Amino acid sequence: GDSVTQMEGPVTLSEEAFLTINCTYTATGYPSLFWYVQYPGEGLQLLLKATKADDKGSNKGFEATYRKETTSFHLEKGSVQVSDSAVYFCALSEMDSSYKLIFGSGTRLLVRP
Amino acid sequence: NAGVTQTPKFQVLKTGQSMTLQCAQDMNHNSMYWYRQDPGMGLRLIYYSASEGTTDKGEVPNGYNVSRLNKREFSLRLESAAPSQTSVYFCASSRGGAWPNEAFFGQGTRLTVV
Numbered sequence: 001g002d003s004v005t006q007m008e009g010p011v012t013l014s015e016e017a018f019l020t021i022n023c024t025y026t027a028t029g030y031p032s033l034f035w036y037v038q039y040p041g042e043g044l045q046l047l048l049k050a051t052k053a054d055d056k057g058s059n060k061g062f063e064a065t066y067r068k069e070t071t072s073f074h075l076e077k078g079s080v081q082v083s084d085s086a087v088y089f090c091a092l093s094e095m096d097s098s099y100k101l102i103f104g105s106g107t108r109l110l111v112r113p
Numbered sequence: 114n115a116g117v118t119q120t121p122k123f124q125v126l127k128t129g130q131s132m133t134l135q136c137a138q139d140m141n142h143n144s145m146y147w148y149r150q151d152p153g154m155g156l157r158l159i160y161y162s163a164s165e166g167t168t169d170k171g172e173v174p175n176g177y178n179v180s181r182l183n184k185r186e187f188s189l190r191l192e193s194a195a196p197s198q199t200s201v202y203f204c205a206s207s208r209g210g211a212w213p214n215e216a217f218f219g220q221g222t223r224l225t226v227v
Contacts, residue, residue, distance in 0.1 A: 006155075034215060043117075043203055043218035044156075089155065093207075093214040100171070101146065101207070101216050105155035 002027045004090050006104035013080055013111050021075040021107045023064075023090035031092040033057075033066055033073040038087045038106070047075075047088070080111045115139050119204050119219035126194045126226045134189040134222050136204030144209030145187035146171075146216065147179060149200040156203065162187055163209055194226045 007022040025031065032051045036044040048057030053068035062077045073090060090104040120135045138145065143164045148156040158171030160179040168179050176198060178190045187206075191198060201223050205216040 032214060036216075036218075043220045044205075044216075045218070046215050049215055091216075100158065100161060101205070101214065102158070103148075103156040105153060 002031070002092060002094055002100075002102045004092055004102055004104035006088075006090050006107050009087075009106075009108040011107060011109050013109070015082055015111055015113055016079045017111075019075070019077040019080045019084075019109065021088055021090075021109070023073045023075065023104060025071050025073065025090070025092050027071075027092055027094055029094055030068075031094050033064070034091040034093070034101075035062070035064055035073070035075050036089040036091060036103075038089065040086070044089060080109070082111045082113055085109055085111045117204055117206055117217050117219040119202075119222050121222060122220065124222060124224050126191075126224065128195060128226060130194050131190070131192050132194065133191075134202055134204070134224075135186070136188065136219060137186045138204075138206040138217070139185065140206060140217065141184070142206035142208055142217075143184070144207045144214070145181065146205040146207075147177075147187070147189045148203045148205065149173065149198075150203060150221075151200050159189065159202075194224075196226045198224065199226045200224060 003026045034049045035047040037047045048059040050057040050066040055066045087106045117138045146161045147159040162181040165184045204219045207216045
């Protein structure tokens with residue numbers, strides 16, 4: 001079945017460092033891809049999305065590019081801030097009638113001042 | 114601008130007790146979902162409803178039942194709670210019927226079964 005694999009955390013960075021969180025997926029079709037963010041004590045919020053190969057999703061300085069050839073959707077940010085500390089989830093939605101959303105296990109990011 | 118509303122936010126149950134988690138959305142979404150979140154496991158899909166009148170099992174349905182009461186509401190029932198069901202439960206909704214199928218989440222229900 002469909003699945004999403006993320007790098008294990010926690011990822012600890014100093015403020016203004018470069019961030020990469022790896023995400024790869026397995027899907028039978030041509031899914032849409034998402035990154036969600038969860039701040040402490042809250043639900044998940046959509047961070048960015050991409051729907052086809054080579055699409056780049058971006059929001060709040062974060063970017064991710066849909067790479068069909070490597071089945072990847074890595075999250076990047078050029079300069080992280082303390083306020084970016086959160087758990088980040090990669091997810092896919094298969095383009096079939098189920099509309100199921102499949103999530104990775106999440107990667108905790110801790111940014112130190 | 115409520116979005117997805119879950120009740121209750123916190124609950125403690127004794128083993129064997131039953132309870133229903135409520136979820137309502139005001140975005141006129143077709144699809145609704147229940148997930149559980151456990152440390153190191155990410156979000157696992159319990160049940161989902163692709164559209165009003167349909168429900169389907171997800172990855173971890175055992176011990177749960179659901180009801181899609183109408184287009185707005187999707188409840189999750191634990192008939193006989195077990196300690197293994199201690200978790201944070203999230204309800205989500207999405208437009209469905211079109212892509213990208215991005216989801217909107219409630220604030221979660223933290224359930225402890227003792």
